[in-house]
Every structure is written in C-alpha cells, then in structure tokens.
Amino acid sequence: xxxxxVLNSAARAATGTAAVFGPRPKNYLKGTTxxxxxxxxxxxxRDRPMVSRTAQNGEAGGPEPRVSxxxxxxxxxxxxxxxxxxxxxxxxxxxxxxxxxALGFLCEGVRRGEKVLLVTLExxxxxxxxxxxxxxxxxxxxxxxDAIPDVMRYERAPFKDIAAVRHAVPFSEVPYEIRKTPxxxxxxxxxxxxxxxxxxxxxxxxxxxxxIDSLTALQYFCMKGVDEVGGxxxxxxxxxxxxxxxxxxxxxxxxxxxxxxxxxxxxxxRLSRWEVDDRTIxxxxxxxxxxxxxxxxxxxxxxxxxxxxxxxxxTVSRDPAGTGSARSEQAKxxxxxxxxxxxxxxxxxxxxxxxxxxxxxxxSSAQAEVDRAAAATESGRTAAAGRHLLRARGIxxxxxxxxxxxxxxxxPPAPPAAFRSAEPKLEAPxxxxxxxxxxxxxxxxxxxxxxxxxxxxxxxxxxxxxxxxAPPPAPTKPRSFSLPPVTLRxxxxxxxxxxxxxAPPGLVALPRGASSPESPLAGTAAGPAPLSVGLLLVTPSVxxxxxxxxxxxxxxxxxxxxxxxxxxxxxxxxxxxGGLGTTGPIESGRAARRARRRGTSRKAFAxxxxxxxxxxxxxTPVGVPGGDGAVRDGPIPESPVRSDVAALVPVPxxxxxxxxxxxxxxxxxxxxxxxxxxxxxxxxxxxxxxxIPIVVPPVPEVSEGAPAPTPVPKGPSVASPxxxxxxxxxxxxxxxxx
Amino acid sequence: MMETAPRVSTGIVGLDxxxxxxxxxxxxxxxxxxxxxxxxxxxxxxxxxxIRRGEDVLLVAVDEPPSEIxxxxxxxxxxxxxxxxxxxxPGQRAIKRLGDVQExxxxxxxxxxxxxxxxxKKGVDEDVSLQSIHLKLRQQMATGHFTRVxxxxxxxxxxxxxxxxxxxxxxxxxxxxxxxxxxxxxxxALVTASPGNPGSLTPEEILTxxxxxLSRRWDGDRSVSQxxxxxxxxxxxxxxxxxxTIGAQGVxxx
Numbered sequence: 002x003x004x005x006x007v008l009n010s011a012a013r014a015a016t017g018t019a020a021v022f023g024p025r026p027k028n029y030l031k032g033t034t035x036x037x038x039x040x041x042x043x044x045x046x047r048d049r050p051m052v053s054r055t056a057q058n059g060e061a062g063g064p065e066p067r068v069s070x071x072x073x074x075x076x077x078x079x080x081x082x083x084x085x086x087x088x089x090x091x092x093x094x095x096x097x098x099x100x101x102x103a104l105g106f107l108c109e110g111v112r113r114g115e116k117v118l119l120v121t122l123e124x125x126x127x128x129x130x131x132x133x134x135x136x137x138x139x140x141x142x143x144x145x146x147d148a149i150p151d152v153m154r155y156e157r158a159p160f161k162d163i164a165a166v167r168h169a170v171p172f173s174e175v176p177y178e179i180r181k182t183p184x185x186x187x188x189x190x191x192x193x194x195x196x197x198x199x200x201x202x203x204x205x206x207x208x209x210x211x212x213i214d215s216l217t218a219l220q221y222f223c224m225k226g227v228d229e230v231g232g233x234x235x236x237x238x239x240x241x242x243x244x245x246x247x248x249x250x251x252x253x254x255x256x257x258x259x260x261x262x263x264x265x266x267x268x269x270x271r272l273s274r275w276e277v278d279d280r281t282i283x284x285x286x287x288x289x290x291x292x293x294x295x296x297x298x299x300x301x302x303x304x305x306x307x308x309x310x311x312x313x314x315x316t317v318s319r320d321p322a323g324t325g326s327a328r329s330e331q332a333k334x335x336x337x338x339x340x341x342x343x344x345x346x347x348x349x350x351x352x353x354x355x356x357x358x359x360x361x362x363x364x365s366s367a368q369a370e371v372d373r374a375a376a377a378t379e380s381g382r383t384a385a386a387g388r389h390l391l392r393a394r395g396i397x398x399x400x401x402x403x404x405x406x407x408x409x410x411x412x413p414p415a416p417p418a419a420f421r422s423a424e425p426k427l428e429a430p431x432x433x434x435x436x437x438x439x440x441x442x443x444x445x446x447x448x449x450x451x452x453x454x455x456x457x458x459x460x461x462x463x464x465x466x467x468x469x470x471a472p473p474p475a476p477t478k479p480r481s482f483s484l485p486p487v488t489l490r491x492x493x494x495x496x497x498x499x500x501x502x503x504a505p506p507g508l509v510a511l512p513r514g515a516s517s518p519e520s521p522l523a524g525t526a527a528g529p530a531p532l533s534v535g536l537l538l539v540t541p542s543v544x545x546x547x548x549x550x551x552x553x554x555x556x557x558x559x560x561x562x563x564x565x566x567x568x569x570x571x572x573x574x575x576x577x578x579g580g581l582g583t584t585g586p587i588e589s590g591r592a593a594r595r596a597r598r599r600g601t602s603r604k605a606f607a608x609x610x611x612x613x614x615x616x617x618x619x620x621t622p623v624g625v626p627g628g629d630g631a632v633r634d635g636p637i638p639e640s641p642v643r644s645d646v647a648a649l650v651p652v653p654x655x656x657x658x659x660x661x662x663x664x665x666x667x668x669x670x671x672x673x674x675x676x677x678x679x680x681x682x683x684x685x686x687x688x689x690x691x692x693i694p695i696v697v698p699p700v701p702e703v704s705e706g707a708p709a710p711t712p713v714p715k716g717p718s719v720a721s722p723x724x725x726x727x728x729x730x731x732x733x734x735x736x737x738x739x
Numbered sequence: 740m741m742e743t744a745p746r747v748s749t750g751i752v753g754l755d756x757x758x759x760x761x762x763x764x765x766x767x768x769x770x771x772x773x774x775x776x777x778x779x780x781x782x783x784x785x786x787x788x789x790i791r792r793g794e795d796v797l798l799v800a801v802d803e804p805p806s807e808i809x810x811x812x813x814x815x816x817x818x819x820x821x822x823x824x825x826x827x828x829p830g831q832r833a834i835k836r837l838g839d840v841q842e843x844x845x846x847x848x849x850x851x852x853x854x855x856x857x858x859x860k861k862g863v864d865e866d867v868s869l870q871s872i873h874l875k876l877r878q879q880m881a882t883g884h885f886t887r888v889x890x891x892x893x894x895x896x897x898x899x900x901x902x903x904x905x906x907x908x909x910x911x912x913x914x915x916x917x918x919x920x921x922x923x924x925x926x927x928a929l930v931t932a933s934p935g936n937p938g939s940l941t942p943e944e945i946l947t948x949x950x951x952x953l954s955r956r957w958d959g960d961r962s963v964s965q966x967x968x969x970x971x972x973x974x975x976x977x978x979x980x981x982x983x984t985i986g987a988q989g990v991x992x993x
Contacts, residue, residue: 095944096970123945124972125922128766131744132973152923153916155870179765181923218945221911252945276967281978 065292068210068246071109072102074311075270078287078296083268087291088240088247090216090262093272097283098304099250100124101133102272103212105308106248108139110210117210118169118202119145120195122218126175135306141173146202147180148195150222151187163188164198169206190223192232196239203243211245216262217252230261237265267291273299273317284317285309350390353397362404367396744973747887747927750788751781753992754951757968757977762949765925766972767918769943771932772953777964777985778931779803781953782889783812783819784989785929789887790821796887797879799872801827801895802931815987825879827872827896869896869913873920880924888921892931893943911942918946948972954980966992 067082076082083089091099103119110117121129126145133140146169166188202208213219216233224232240247251262263269268290274283286299299318302311354371357364370393377386746761755761762768770778779802789796800808805824812819879885890896897910921928930943944950949971955962967980983992 094970095950096972100972124948128744128948128973149919150912150915152920153873153912155874179923179925182919215945217940221908221942221945222915225908225912252940276980280980 069109070102070270071105071107072308072311074300074313075102075285075309077313078285078300078311079268079270079290080294080296083246083248084292085246086244087267088237088249088265090249090251090266090269091272092251092253092263092269092288094274095252097272097274098302098309099252099272100129100214101304102270102309103214103248103250104129104133104136104140104143107143107210107212108136111139111142115209116206117143117212118206118208119143119212119214120148120199121145121214122148122190122222123215125149125179126172127177127179130172130175131177136308141171143172144169144202144206144208145172145175146198148190148198148219148223149180150190151182154187159186161186161188162197163190163194164201167198169202189225191225192219192223192227192236195219195223196236199239199243203245208245211240211243211247213240213247213249215250215252217250233261234265237262263289272302282317285311350394350397353401354393357397357400357404360404362400364397364400367393367400370396748788749781750784750786750791751983751990751992753981753983754781754966754990757966757981757992758949758951758971759974759976762927762929763973764927765922766948767921767928767930767943767946769930769932769947769950770953771934771950771969773955774933776953776955777983777990778953779808779891780812780985781951781990782891782929782931783808783817783822786822786887786889787817787819787989794886795823795883796821797823797825797876797885797889799825799827799876799888799890801872801890801899802892815985815989817989823879823885825872825875827875869910869917872896873913873917876917877920880926884924885926888926888928890928890930892933893941894931894933894935897941914942915946918943949974949976953983 065085065087067076067079068085069076069082070079091103093099100123107117107119119129124132126147129145130140147167148163166186199211203211216236219236220229220233237249240249249262249266251260253260266289269288271286271288272283273286274281276282282301283303284299284301287295287297296313298316300311300313301315301317302309304310350371354364354367357367370389374386374389374393377389744763744765746755746758747764748755748761749758770781772778783798786796786798798805798808803811805826809819876888893914897914918928918930930947932941932943935941950969952967952969954965954967956965957963964983964985965980966983968976968978981992983990985991
C-alpha cells in the first residue's frame, strides 16, 4: 500500500479546500471564530475557484468538492459548504434573510470569478438591487433573470414565450425603475418555459451557481395546470440534471411539513423565527445535508447589511417538554449513556487496525502514532496522547478507505468480524498492543465501562463517526417543533471545524501535525482530522452512535473531576455577568486562544481518545478569563447564562499558560445545562443524513461540550435561567430582507 | 442615481420609526391582524397622510361599504372626503352568489369594466371579481396616478370576489397580477388581510415586500393593541412589538 501518493493527494485537496474559506470583508463575522477562517487562509490558494477543481477531478469518482455558501459560519455549520452541483433548499418564513443568504452565495461565486445566476420570481430585480446595496460591487456582476410574470391581461392578447422576451443581465444593467408590462403583449411564466430558459442561459454562460428565489413563487404563480407537488419534483429533478450548485428559497410558515421539495433536495438550511416575550429570535439550522456531516444545532443570527451574522457559540433550543424535571431526567439519562460511548471508539480503532493488518495493509504509520499515544498516556500527557490517537485514527481511516478503493468489490472479503465488537477488547491484538496502556491510567469511569461490555445501542459508536450515523434517537428530538419557550444557550463550544470541507478521505493530519506537533496550530491541525466514513464502511457493524455522543465522549469522565473543581469557585468570581467566565477565551489573548485551539483538538480527538482526554481535567484559565469577555461577542449581547456555561468549560486538559494565573473555573452555579432544553444529545453532536464516503471532521465540541453537561448530575438542571437574555436579535433593529 | 429608495410616511410617527423611516415608495405592503385590530384605521391614516401631502390616494373598499367607513372614523374627526374610493363591496346577492362558476367568469371578460359602475342595477353584475377590480383600477390609473392605494381587504376579495374561481392557481395568479400591476404603477400600496390558517401561505404574503402585524393582548382586564413589523425588505427595522392606540389624534404607536 502506497501511502505517500495518498497523502500527497490529500494535501493537494487540502489546499484546494482552503479555497472554501476565501477572503471576505473584514469584520464580517465580528470575531466569531474568525481564527478558523484566518487559519485556513494561511493555507493559500484562497482565490482559486472551487469550480475549476470540480472540472478537473470531479468526475474522478472522489467526493464532490464543497462550494462555499458565502457565509463563513454557515460553511462551518455545513462542514465546509454545500456539496457541489446539487440543489439545496433555504427554507424559512418571509423576512428571515433567505434572499440575503442566497445572494451572499452568489456573490461568493463572483468573488471567485465564477458566473452566477439569480432567477427571481418574487422581488423585482430593481428592488433587489436597491435592497441589497451592501453587496454592491459583487452584486453588480451577478446575472439576474427576471421571471416575474407580467400583469395579466384579461382581454385577449398574444402570449409570448418568456425565453424569447427576457434574458439574464448582470445587476449592473438593471434599471432602477421597475420593469413595465408591455402594452400589447404579456409574458406568462410557466415552469416548463423557465426550464427551457434556464437551459439556454446555462449553455450560454456556463453558470456555476444558481439561485431560484423563490421556489414557492414558482409553485404559486407559474405552475398553472400542473400539480404543485409534481411540478416541484420535476423542477428539482431538472436542477439536479443541470449539475449546477443551486440554492432554492422556500417560503414556509410552518416548520414541519413534508413537501416534495423537502424530500428531494440534497440539503436544507432552515431559517426560523420565533417571538419570545415581544422579541424576535431568529435561528439558522441545517436540517438535512446529504453526504456530509453537519452541525445539527440551531444558532441565532442577525441580519446585517452584507449577510447573516451567525453566532456559532450560542444555540437556540426549544423545549418541547417544558418541565425542568423532565429535562434533568433526560440529562441524567444521557449522562448514564455517555461513558459507554467513548470506549468503543478506541475499540473500534483497534479493530480497524487489526482488520487492516488482516488484509495485508501496512499499518506501521498508524502504529507509530498509536505507540506515541501510548507513551504519552504513560507519561500523563493526555492531550498529546489524544492528538496522536487522533492522527492514528486519521491514518487508519485513510488506509481503510484507500484499501476499500483498491478493491474490486465493495464489500471487504473478510467481513471484519472484529468490528462487530462494541465490546471493549482493549487488550486485543498484538498490533495494537500499544493501545491498552491507557488502561492503567484509565479513569475510574472508563474502567467501569470496560466492565460493562457491549453496551446496548444507545450510544456506542465512536464519536468520530458520529457524523456518519443517523441522528440520535434522542429522548427529546432536537427538532421537535412544538412551541416555545425558546431557550438560548451558550454552548461554549467551538463550532465544528470544517477542516474536512472538501477534504477527500485522505486529509490526514499527520503531515501537518507531525511537522509541528506542539505548535499552537497543531491542535487545530489535528483536531479536524477527518474521519473517513470509509472507516465506517469497513466497520459496518459498529453500533450506531448517537449523534450526541461527541458530547458524551468525554462527558463520563469530566463528570467527576469538574465537580470537585466546582466546589471551589473562585473567590474572585464576580457575578456571571461581570465578565468573569464570559467568552474571554478568545479575547484574552494569544495564550487563551492557543488554549482554545488545543481544546478544539481535544474535542476532535474525542472519539479515539475520549477516555484519555477526559481523565485528568485540569482547571484552565480559558473559561475564566478575567477580561471583559463581552467584547468579542460583538453584536450579540452577553448573558449570565452564557457566561456561566462558558466558565464551566474546562476546555484544555492540560494546564494552559494562564494569562491571569490559573483559577478554578467558577462553576459553582452551573446553571445552564446545555442540553436541558430538551435538545437531546443530538443538539451537541452532528449528524448526517447519509453515509457517503466523505471525510468528516470529528465532532469538535466534544471535550468542551462535555463538561457543560457535567453539572447535570450535580443539581437540578437550570435549563433556561434567562433564556431571552442572550436574545441576539433583541430589540435592536435588524435589517430586513427577503 | 437613486441610491436609497425614497420613503413614504405611514402617517404614524412611531410606525415610521419602526419601519426605519417609512414604507419604501412604490412597493406593496401587507397589514395583517384579526378583525377589529385596527387594520383599516391604520390604512386610512396612511391615506390621510397622503391627502395631507396633496397626493392622490385611493381606497378600494371591499370589506365595508365606504359609507360605513366614513361613519366609523367620524368620531375621530378625520376628513376622508378627499380620498377617492372604489366601492367594491359586493351588493346583496344572496342567491346569485351560487351562480354557475363558468358563467360568471365568462361574463367577467366582457362586462367586467361595467360591473362596478353599474353596481346595483342588475343582480348579475353585483358580483365583484378580482378581475373587475383590477380592470377598474387600471381604468382609473390610466387617467390619474395614485401614489397611495389601500386595498381593504384582500381576504374579503378572496372570500367573496374569488369565490367563483375554484382553481387555486388562477386565484394566486390573479392576486399576483394585481399586486404586480400596483407596483408597476409605482404606487405604494397597503393591503390588509386577516390571518388565514396558520401554516397556509397566501400569495400576498409572498409578494408584498413587508408585513405589519397588529394583534391584541390581554393585560389584566383590558386589551392592549400591539403592532409589529414582521418583515421589511431592504430596510433595517424594529422587530419588536410596540403598543399602539387609536384615538382622535389617529394611530399612535408608543
């Protein structure tokens, strides 16, 4: 097995991937996870259009590259962006920013030198031009096709085919006045005519991004005599055949309605709006995303002049149960399931390695990492161990996938019986003898779990594979749209790293990470190490893993350790609002930032080394920055709730050079139980609709997210002490849009 | 050229502020709310503001006969006399309403122009169709330009005037066409609507560029009217709810 070419191609792909995070206006995201974007940028090749890459090797059978949505944070939620050349839905009630988001998607294309087309059926082009002045220079190059039907003539008048009358023009040529229906003829827009026109337009200019705004209007006004559902189905089918990345906006007042387009689209981004206490909360969530992992939480956002400002660090959850007791019940339930979820990860890794050995793949590279991990564990450097394990896992995934590819048949000849083992065989094979070392150092909880092999179904699979697994059977479905109350919750966790964006299976952290294992960046590099679903394919029988597992990964462990810390809240702890434990991590300087990254890596690593990472949790300054954390939050108001949770998070496993001197995290009040909102474990995890061999970054928030739940056992869960305090959209004016 | 779209005052200072300066000229907007929540009065105050500025304004009254509207606002001391009115309130037609769908549609093509002007003369012609309203508007607009139009209400149009069209597609298209017509004439239009079924989406919701919602809430033993800007394309706006009162001074948003 030639590993080098694989790694090379992975690296190449990684560079291309970096293009996903192209340059965007400064301050666009106001500091929210900017560091991610910034780091990506350093990867270079930022301006290379994704599309050319598509053209080159899109047909090669590899995973489709990703296409940036034009919104950095949405890309993160999508783990890199839309999968190229598929239709996606942007669903939400009027005025939530669908058009704005869609236009941002197009403008991103323009920025990359692509040709992009907007088909507008609701808002006249002249109004779009004036409404979205903020996008101006880029918007001018967006082609727009005015598909709004003319004013009806009740008297007989010749109808003309729309294709004969109208053409796409760039916005710069759109007049400021509304188009007038011609005196004698009027154009009736039917969707068949529109399909023809689109085909023509696309042949003419080779558009790579297409927006239909909106599909609802198309259904309402252009499908005379056609069954709405059938029409939508046909149209979506038509769009898939066009092989252009398409975003369709859908006006949908109700949250749950199974419509044809929802079933057919490859993905759905939903914008929701709730009214809570006379205020309006808007949240964005990825409801469905075929072929990729994605962030399954909903994040609040605000509409700014250039697009949606999504707050990835806050989630919005709606509490279907509504009662605190029920919530804590669920939380306990989850806590019970948690330890089980982390173990099989290591087990699966071992099993995977063993299987690879069985089929004759050279696993020495992975072995080396495992050895290092073991050594690190011995010496108590859990974070390092985690990194190594993570790398090992990346390598194994890669090898597995590669092997899978080289084989003729899709099924492994020797069905990996080992994979069926959810049971902890820590001392399993000789090849992986190195792994057991953690055992002696295993935290009590882990050992405990070890004693209870083959945990039922609840949450066994490794978190890293979480993404590949169907959403969890959470007690309370995260997206059970009952009614408010809406709870805003600070997750205090980094958003999923989109490292895997387009990352082909091979994007192993090894090359990068190995070069600078201890650099602050190493963590991030290792963190997002993509876990190929390929691994999953090889190990089909691994018990499905609840999406929430990532969060559960480390949770079992932290439960105890943080608790001790919690008992000694910093005396200096000011009121939660007073900046203590606010989101300082980012703002409190480089050290903290670095720590943050390490935390991220740890999170990512969760799966493989959940146990390692979890064991000796050390208090860190990260959650306790004395600084005024509110600063970095920009527009989104700080809230006690958030701060508390942030404070709770004992991110790093190893002490980080404290900027203010190490302080125990003031978690005493531990008020906000992240999942309490009935969001279910899934709320913290990721899920994917389909297991397509696409590289999936490990769920990052594991270790950070995990500690948060820890307070659960300690006391009554305070789910929403001040739900609306975090209200992002508060009373401040929001920019409207279509 | 035109960098920022000119705004049109609603005649209600507080509401203008909520809208970020007023409605954007030449676009249709929707006012929703249950019956009695003050939609019509809000719309009238919008028209009155136009009168105050010397504009030509038009009221298309489908819900209530204009005469009743006049009486209703008399207590406020509003002078509506300068408002041009298209009385589209269907006459008595207890039996004819059940008339054959085909027949009425066929008639509409030929006679719709006359329908409203001959209202009350013949039973058959008393029916108001959206087509006839549309054509009548077109006729009116050919001679004069109205800068403000209040269509009160589109729900009534749908219930009564569109009763004959069973094809939802046709109904949507007609409403689309009417709204498109208004925006092509660069008329700032307010369209009132009662809330329909939650979850069902009406064409005017899709097509209007903004929505103002009126609601009531019980505060102890009295009801408080509240106003909210649900959406507003191309403009920053205040998404919160504000109380408002209707009195002699007009509509006041606190």
